[in-house]
Structure formats: structure tokens, C-alpha cells
Amino acid sequence: MRNILLVLVSVILFGVFLFAGLLKSSSKESRLPFYFYPNGVIALANGEYSDLTGLRIDLLEYEIARKLKEEAGETTRLFHFYGKDRSVSKEVPFIFRSALDVLRDFSLDIVLSLLYFSVAIWFFFYTRDLFIFLLFGSFSALFLFNFFLLAFQDFAFLFFFFFFFGGFLILDVSYRLRGKEIPSRWFAPQIIFSIVAAYVGASQKGNPDLFQSLANAGIHFNAIAASICILQLVFHTFRNPTQFQAVFKKLCLVLAFFLATIVPFLMTKIDSLQASTMIRSYLILAFFVFPPLVIYGTYTYSLVPVQIAFSSSLTSIYSILILTFGYLFGLEFFVRWNPEFLGAHQNEWNLFYVVLVAYFLSPLNNKLFYWVDYWSFRNNPKLHTALEELSVMIGAPISMRATINNLIRRLVDALDVHKLQVLIPADKFPRTDLRNINFVRIPFGSEIWNYFENHTEVTVTSHLAYGLGIRESVFKFLQQMGVQLAYPLFDFEQGKEVIAVFLVGEKRSHRNFTIGELRFLKECTRLASLLIRNYSLLVDEVEKKRIVRDLNMASILDKTLHLPELETIRQTKVGYFSVPAVGISGDYLDILRIDARRQLLFLGDVSGHGLGSGYLVSAVRGIIRRYLGESPSIPQIFHAINLFLIERYRGSEFMTSVAGIYNASDGAFSFVNAGHTSPICIRKGGKIELRTETQRVLGVLPTDYKLLTVHLNPGDKLVLFTDGVTETFNDKDEIFGDENLLKLLSMNHHLEAQELANLVRKTLEEYRNHKETSDDVSFVCLEVSE
Incomplete structure (x- = not known):
């Protein structure tokens, strides 16, 4: 249905233009x-x-x-x-x-003009591609006014305007097809130059030599513009080869411009009767082929709507157009009133107008900006009210997270978009949980972030559609996220440094953003920049306090990581290591000589890492030392730790642990395993034995822990470890696992206790490629001397 309406609108509009031109130009003379x-x-x-x-x-x-x-x-x-x-x-x-006979003679020209007009309408409504829309619209107007010029010797001004403006548009589209940003300020000089050429052509229509020179200049200009377009497309296609289909589409665009411009230009240089009679037929055929090739070559790239320019650019364009038309109006006035006066005082008029423009340019720009700003933004109660609410919201005494979330929600409602997110580099707020805030992290130094960091203008997703290299990557990134506009947020105290990017989704109505909405978005980015900067300062302050607190606790918790002095009984050797995942370990390792014949090994793993688990480890250490002073009973110690965790943390914190006492008198290691990894016994010949018996984890429910026993003979070794050893991951996210650990211990059973501990540590570091651990890693080995 929509396609039919588009066709009908195109035909009706074109019919109106054609009928108006016929009324103005037609006559009944022979x-x-x-x-x-x-x-x-x-x-x-x-x-x-x-x-x-x-x-x-x-x-x-x-x-x-x-x-x-x-x-x-x-x-x-x-x-x-x-x-x-x-x-x-x-x-x-x-x-x-009659006029009907003339229409019949130019029927192909009129059909061609209607075709291009329809294609221009299609590009405008379906893709919002401004540049290609203008290109086809200019070609359509050129065909139509060429018909009026040939048939009725009229509309020379519009014929020359679109003749030269079409060449400029070919140059613009050559940049557009390669994903280049085309500054809107380019339009003003292009329009002015085309208007001047059109005015000269129309005013000197009676001078055949000047008309011929101007027409030749237009032909050469279009040929040069098309050549530049073709060379750029060919160069970038073969310099950055992608999939065959993408290359084929680019070559279709090259073929389209070559057939429609270069070939006709070359035919005009052939001085033969056959070339003269064929050129018109060829032009009609080539321009019928041109739209399908361009549509096919650009179709997959034209899916995201193109946005119009911002109000500051429009103000400049309006100013230049007003001043240009003012100058032309003045010339026309003198020509009508007194041509001789103009001829005698042309230089004085030019000087007077330059002085006039210099005096009124600044007030004119200010007035135009005020009008554009008022009618597009300030006169819109919805946007104006939303901006006032956001300004008040920033000063409200609520959390920073809530303020940012409220800001984004209010923006989504005001702009009527599907979503709005804030893109930040990974080095910003690295330790902050962003799950409940619409922030998206991207690796710092990635090509996507480098593009936004060096691109201080608004990025329109569809403007990158034809790009290669970095532009192609950014286009795919934004398109996959459903982003229509990417607006940089600046830290102006750092010299307009980009600190984040507003990712604005597509409008729910699938329409373009209005000038007022873009103006509103620009104001909101200033508020968002202020919020993010304040949030960054807040996070930095919290991090500083956290570091100070960790440093103050380091002396208290240091004993949980480093044993003061390793005291062992005469018949044993002990090797160990403990590597925390963060600055403070959640593993508790203690090796203590009780008396001349008994050795205590205690290994525990608290849930979590960091300062919270460090406090808990410190508390557990105090309980163990107190109970060892009264009576060295492992079940009693576990019972006390279990009750402490239950009463203090009510099930929110728990701990696994294995601990025991080796008695050299009978070679028995009496131990308790509360949900911890299984102790490993390495016999003298390398045989591996696992003690898989286990009991309830500490901190869940009141439990009576039972003592277990394993006998160690001279030359045997006992290994205790936390799950961080076996749950070490490599670059491919493959786990080290129990099997690799047992194999490593069996093959190196002859090593002394500390040598074996060092080997295990080195093996784990190499397995994870020397990257930071994801969990605390502790290992202890007790060796009975022969």
C-alpha cells in the first residue's frame, strides 16, 4: 500500500510541475x-x-x-x-x-524525468538518504527543464542551475559512497556557484557563443566530477577488498556513473554523423539503466535513516542564501529600472553591497539562530519542559546512580526512542558494577573507541554505511546495537576530551529527529557530561578510601598470607604457597608446631575475596589460636568456628576447611574435612591415595564434626589445597582439573615438600599464561622424613 501511495504522490507532484511549465511556456505558433x-x-x-x-x-x-x-x-x-x-x-x-504533439516528441524525456523523480521520492521516504535523493531529484529536474528549453526556449535559469548543481552532487555522492562525512557548509558555495552560472546562462541566452561556452563548461565539469567519483570508488574497492557481493555492488556504481557521464562525454568528442544521431538515444538508454544500478549498488547500505543538519549549520546556509538572493534581486532591480545606471555604477553597487553585508551579517546570523532555536525547540513545550525537569533532577539529593538512570529514562520518553545508552571506555569505573545502570563498556584502545575519541562531531550511523576500514567497523557496531545517533560527551576541563558517547536508538515512529530534538539532545549531553564527571570523581574518592582502608588492614591480615616463622617438628618437612586473587586473600593457611611430637596443618577457604573475606579470615585465626591454647582438639575448633559464622553472618557467609594434627609418635594424621577438597596422600613409590570423606560446610547449620585418620609412613607426603588450584583456567577457558594435579604429583613424588610446592605454583602460572588468578590459590605439603 505504501509503495502505491509513493508512486501516486510522485506522479501527481510531477504532473503538477509539468502542467505548470506547459502553461507558462506553450504557445500555438508554428x-x-x-x-x-x-x-x-x-x-x-x-x-x-x-x-x-x-x-x-x-x-x-x-x-x-x-x-x-x-x-x-x-x-x-x-x-x-x-x-x-x-x-x-x-x-x-x-x-x-500543438502542446500534445510536443509532449509526444519528448515522451521519453518526460518518462525519464518522472522515473528519476520517483526514485528520488523513494530514496527520501525509504532511506532518508539526502545526498542520493538530491542527486536523482536534480537529474529529474535537469531532464524536465532540458525539455522546456528545447521545446519552448524557456527555463534556461533552472536548466543551468541543475546542470552545474548535478556535477557538485556527483562529487558529494562520491564521498558519501565511501562513508565520508560531507560538511553541510559545502552546500552553500555549491548552490551559490550554480545560481551564478544559471543567472549568466539565462541573462545571456541571446548570446549563442556565451551559451555555448557555458554549456561546454558544464559538460566538462560533470565529466570531471564523474571521473573523480569513479576513480575514488575503484581505488577504495580494490584497496580494501571485502566479500565478492560488496565489491560487485561497488563496481555496479562505477559502471552506472561511467555509462551516464563518461561515455556520453566521449561521444560528443567524436565528430561524425552517426555519433551525433546516436548520442540522444544512448543518453536515454544510459539514464534508464542508471537508477537500477545505483539502487542495487546502495540498497544494503541505505537501511538506517539519514539525519538533517544541526541548527548552527542551517543558520549559516540560510544567511548565505538570503544574502545571495538579495544581491541577485538588487541586480534584477537595476536591470529593470535603469540598465545604463547599473552599467555605469556596477563597481559602486558591488562595494556598497559588501559593506552592507559586513555590517548586517552578525545581527542577521543571531536573528536567524534565534528564530530557528525558538520555532524548533523553545516553542516545543514537551522538550522545553523535559529540559527544565532534567536540570532540577541533577541538583536533587538522590544517589548518582539514580540520577543517571532518571536522566536516561526522561530522555527516552522525550525523544520517543527505543533506547539510550552511554558508551564508556573500560578504564573508566573499572571496579564499578554497571549492571543496574545503562552504561556499556568498550575496551580502551580498541579501534571503535579510538574513532569516537578522535571524532568530536555527532556520528550518524547511516553516514558510515558506505565506509571501509574503521568506518565499516563502527557502522556494524552501531547498527547491531540499533543506534541511530552517537553523540560525544566532553570533559571541557580537559580541553574537549571525549569521556563517553551517547548512543541514541531509533525513534519508535521511524521518523527523523527534528531540529528541536537535536537541539534538546545537545543540551542534554552537557548535563550528562557534568553527571559523568561527578560520578567519576565520586568513584575515585570511594576507591581512594577503599585503598586507605585496605592499607590500614594490611598489617592485621598480613599473617593470613605470610606465616611469621615456619616451625616444624624434627621428623617432618613442610612446603607451601598462598596466592590471593585480590590484594587480601580469602584463604586461611596456618602451620603450627604444638609440641615436639605434634604438627598442626589448617587450611580454609572463605567465600569471596578481598577485604570482607579478609576480616573473616582474621576472626577465624583468632578463634583457632584461642582454642589451641586451651586444648588442641580439631572437632572442638571446627564447632566453635561454625557457631561463630552462624551467629554472626546468619548463613550469608560460609567456609570450607580441612585441618589436622600429625603425631610423629604413631604416624597418624587426625583431621576434619568440612566440605573442602580431598586430602591427597602420596606414598613413597608415587602411589596416590585420596581421602574423599567430608562433612558439612562451616557456617550453615550446627554440626558435630567427627575426627578422621590417615597413617603416614616415612617417605610419604600429605597434600592439602584449595579449589583455586584445580580451578585454574587457561586462555581457552580450559580448567586445570584434578586429573592434571594428580598426574603432576605422581610424576614428581621424589621432590622434597617445598620443591613440590614450587613446582605446582610454577605449573599453574604457566597454565594460565601468567595472568591474574580468578580465585585464591593455596597449597601445603607435609613430608615425613625417612
Whole structure:
């Protein structure tokens, strides 16, 4: 249904333009049976006069013949026609041709103009691609006004305007097809130059030589613009080869511009009757092929709407256009009023206008900016009210997180977009949990962040659609996230440094953002920049306090990581290591000599890491030391730790532990395992034995812990470890596992206790490629001497 409406709108609008032009230009006078430009070059001749195509009629003879036809009624006249290398004299009659006959002669031109007008409408409504829309719209207007110029010798101004403006648009599109940003300020000089060329062409239409020179200049300019476009497309296509389909689409665009511009230009340089008669037919065919090639070559890249320029750019364009039309209006006034006065005082008029512009330019810009700002933003109660609410919200005494979330929610509602997120580099707030806030982290130093960090203008997703390299990567990144606009947030105290990026999703209505909404978004980015900077300062302050607190606790908790002095009984050797995942370990390792014959080994693993688990480890250490002073009973110690955790943390904290006492008198290691990893017994010959018996974890429920026993003979070793040993991961996220540990211990059973501990530590570091551990790692080995 929408397609049908688009076609109907195109046909109706085009019909209105065509009918208005016919009313203005048509007349019922007799005419020659061919059509020529104001310089006399014949562009369309049918039947027996087709051999005249490309020749020039003697305009003086034509004017004389037309006068005689009006006065004496002569219907046939001998005309002379000239070419570069040939001339023809031929009797040509004056015949009456109605407007319908003229339409029939130019039916292909009109259909071609309608086709391009429809394609322009399609690009505008379906892709919002401003540049390609203007290109096809200009071509459509050029075909239409070329028809009026040939058929009725009228609309020379618009013909030359679109003739030159089309060349500029080809240059613009050559940048657009490679994903380059096209500054909106380019439009003003392009329009001015086209207007000046059009004014010269229209005012000097009676001068065939000047008309010819201007037409040749336009032909060469379009050919040069097309050549630049083709060379850039070819260069970037083969310099950055991608998938075959993408390359093929680029080559289709190259072919389209080559057939529609370069080939006709080369044909005009061939001075032959065949080339002159074929050029019109070829042009019609080439321009019928041009739209399908361009649509196919750009279709997959034109899915995200293109945005219009911001108000500051529009203000400059409006100012330049007003001043340009003011100058042309002044010239036209003097031409109508007193041409001789203008001829005598042209320089004085130019100087006066320059002084006038210099005096009024700044007030004019300010006034235009105020009008644009008022009618687009301040006159919009929804946006204006939303901005006031956001300003009040920032000063409200609520948490920073809540303020940021409220800001984003209010922006989403005001702009009527699907989503809005804030992109930040990974080095910003690295320790902050962002799950409940609409922040998205991206690796610092990645090519995506480098693009945004060096790109201080608003990024429109669709403007990157034709890009290669970094632009292609950014386009895919934004498109996959459903982002329509990416607006940088600045820390102006650091010299306009980009600290984050607003990622604005597509509008729910699938329409463009209005000038007012873009203005509103610009104001909101300033508020968001202030919020993020304050949030950054807050996070830094909290981090500093955390560091100070950790340092103050380091002396208290240091004994949980480093044993003061390793005291062992005479018949044993002990090796160990403990590596925390963060600055303070959640593992508790204690090796203590009780008396001359008994050795205590205690290994525990508290849930979590960092300062909280460090406090708990310190408390457990105090309980163990107190109970060892009264009676060295392992079940009693576990019972006390269990009750402490239950009463203090009510099940929110727990601890696994294995602890025992080795008695050299009978070689028995009496121990308790509360949900910990299984102790490993390495017999003298390398045989591995696991003691898998276990009891309830500490800190869950009241429990009576039972004592277990394993006998160690001379040359045997006992290994206790935390799950951080076996749950070490490599770069491929593969776990080290129990099997690898047992194999390592069995193959190196002959090593002494500390040597074996060092080997295990080195093996784990190499397995994770010397990266930081994800869990606390502790290991202790008790060796019975032979």
C-alpha cells in the first residue's frame, strides 16, 4: 500500500510541475520540425530531418524566417546548417504543432524525468538518504527543464542551475559512497556557484557563443566530477577488498556513473554523423539503466535513516542564501529600472553591497539562530519542559546512580526512542558494577573507541554505511546495537576530551529527529557530561578510601598470607604457597608446631575475596589460636568456628576447611574435612591415595564434626589445597582439573615438600599464561622424613 501511495504522490507532484511549465511556456505558433538549443545546436530531429542532429542552425536566418512567417505567411524556407566538418542547406517548412504533439516528441524525456523523480521520492521516504535523493531529484529536474528549453526556449535559469548543481552532487555522492562525512557548509558555495552560472546562462541566452561556452563548461565539469567519483570508488574497492557481493555492488556504481557521464562525454568528442544521431538515444538508454544500478549498488547500505543538519549549520546556509538572493534581486532591480545606471555604477553597487553585508551579517546570523532555536525547540513545550525537569533532577539529593538512570529514562520518553545508552571506555569505573545502570563498556584502545575519541562531531550511523576500514567497523557496531545517533560527551576541563558517547536508538515512529530534538539532545549531553564527571570523581574518592582502608588492614591480615616463622617438628618437612586473587586473600593457611611430637596443618577457604573475606579470615585465626591454647582438639575448633559464622553472618557467609594434627609418635594424621577438597596422600613409590570423606560446610547449620585418620609412613607426603588450584583456567577457558594435579604429583613424588610446592605454583602460572588468578590459590605439603 505504501509503495502505491509513493508512486501516486510522485506522479501527481510531477504532473503538477509539468502542467505548470506547459502553461507558462506553450504557445500555438508554428515551429520548425526539429528542436534546438539557444546556441542553435539541434538536439532532436525526426524523420527526413534526422541527419540534422548535432548541426547548428543559422540563428539569424531563423529569426528572419520567423519574422517573414508572421508577416508574409511564408511556410517554407531555405536554411543553412553548420557542423565542425560539414554543412547542409535544406528547405525546411514551418508547421503547426500543438502542446500534445510536443509532449509526444519528448515522451521519453518526460518518462525519464518522472522515473528519476520517483526514485528520488523513494530514496527520501525509504532511506532518508539526502545526498542520493538530491542527486536523482536534480537529474529529474535537469531532464524536465532540458525539455522546456528545447521545446519552448524557456527555463534556461533552472536548466543551468541543475546542470552545474548535478556535477557538485556527483562529487558529494562520491564521498558519501565511501562513508565520508560531507560538511553541510559545502552546500552553500555549491548552490551559490550554480545560481551564478544559471543567472549568466539565462541573462545571456541571446548570446549563442556565451551559451555555448557555458554549456561546454558544464559538460566538462560533470565529466570531471564523474571521473573523480569513479576513480575514488575503484581505488577504495580494490584497496580494501571485502566479500565478492560488496565489491560487485561497488563496481555496479562505477559502471552506472561511467555509462551516464563518461561515455556520453566521449561521444560528443567524436565528430561524425552517426555519433551525433546516436548520442540522444544512448543518453536515454544510459539514464534508464542508471537508477537500477545505483539502487542495487546502495540498497544494503541505505537501511538506517539519514539525519538533517544541526541548527548552527542551517543558520549559516540560510544567511548565505538570503544574502545571495538579495544581491541577485538588487541586480534584477537595476536591470529593470535603469540598465545604463547599473552599467555605469556596477563597481559602486558591488562595494556598497559588501559593506552592507559586513555590517548586517552578525545581527542577521543571531536573528536567524534565534528564530530557528525558538520555532524548533523553545516553542516545543514537551522538550522545553523535559529540559527544565532534567536540570532540577541533577541538583536533587538522590544517589548518582539514580540520577543517571532518571536522566536516561526522561530522555527516552522525550525523544520517543527505543533506547539510550552511554558508551564508556573500560578504564573508566573499572571496579564499578554497571549492571543496574545503562552504561556499556568498550575496551580502551580498541579501534571503535579510538574513532569516537578522535571524532568530536555527532556520528550518524547511516553516514558510515558506505565506509571501509574503521568506518565499516563502527557502522556494524552501531547498527547491531540499533543506534541511530552517537553523540560525544566532553570533559571541557580537559580541553574537549571525549569521556563517553551517547548512543541514541531509533525513534519508535521511524521518523527523523527534528531540529528541536537535536537541539534538546545537545543540551542534554552537557548535563550528562557534568553527571559523568561527578560520578567519576565520586568513584575515585570511594576507591581512594577503599585503598586507605585496605592499607590500614594490611598489617592485621598480613599473617593470613605470610606465616611469621615456619616451625616444624624434627621428623617432618613442610612446603607451601598462598596466592590471593585480590590484594587480601580469602584463604586461611596456618602451620603450627604444638609440641615436639605434634604438627598442626589448617587450611580454609572463605567465600569471596578481598577485604570482607579478609576480616573473616582474621576472626577465624583468632578463634583457632584461642582454642589451641586451651586444648588442641580439631572437632572442638571446627564447632566453635561454625557457631561463630552462624551467629554472626546468619548463613550469608560460609567456609570450607580441612585441618589436622600429625603425631610423629604413631604416624597418624587426625583431621576434619568440612566440605573442602580431598586430602591427597602420596606414598613413597608415587602411589596416590585420596581421602574423599567430608562433612558439612562451616557456617550453615550446627554440626558435630567427627575426627578422621590417615597413617603416614616415612617417605610419604600429605597434600592439602584449595579449589583455586584445580580451578585454574587457561586462555581457552580450559580448567586445570584434578586429573592434571594428580598426574603432576605422581610424576614428581621424589621432590622434597617445598620443591613440590614450587613446582605446582610454577605449573599453574604457566597454565594460565601468567595472568591474574580468578580465585585464591593455596597449597601445603607435609613430608615425613625417612
